[in-house]
Amino acid sequence: MTYSYEWLIEPHVLYCAFKGDLNGDELLDASRDAITYYRDGDASVKIHSIIDAREVQSYPFFNWKMPSTKESQQFRQVKNVGWIVLVTRNKAIINLSKIVRGVSRVQFHTTDTLEAAVDFLHSKTAHLDWKTARQQLL
Numbered sequence: 001m002t003y004s005y006e007w008l009i010e011p012h013v014l015y016c017a018f019k020g021d022l023n024g025d026e027l028l029d030a031s032r033d034a035i036t037y038y039r040d041g042d043a044s045v046k047i048h049s050i051i052d053a054r055e056v057q058s059y060p061f062f063n064w065k066m067p068s069t070k071e072s073q074q075f076r077q078v079k080n081v082g083w084i085v086l087v088t089r090n091k092a093i094i095n096l097s098k099i100v101r102g103v104s105r106v107q108f109h110t111t112d113t114l115e116a117a118v119d120f121l122h123s124k125t126a127h128l129d130w131k132t133a134r135q136q137l138l
Helices: 024-040 069-077 091-103 114-124
Strands: 002-009 013-021 047-058 081-087 107-111
Touching: 002 024, 013 024, 024 047, 047 114, 081 114, 091 107, 107 114
Parallel strands: 013 047, 047 081, 081 107
Antiparallel strands: 002 013
């Protein structure tokens, strides 16, 4: 599995693409990397994320790695997390994301196309200059 983070609109919208077979260790590493982006960002600026999981072949349903208590506390301490939009067609992940929405303080949305993800975020962040978005990522 590979994943990458890049700014779609720096420093406001982060784009993360996952590809291949996802395992628990890599998912945990990706979460740690995301926390680094949030923590290194301006605390007064909400950072929104698009997580593109359309090219994930398999998920670690039985090998899910949970963050340590310290890592969970670090994520909860991050105050500049904006909307997280997951792009996937996997029904099990969509259903799991409904649970995440219900039990976390994170604003979370799922959609099945990248265009719908951008449209959703655009509707929530009209103050951003979407003309500056790095179109090559989309």
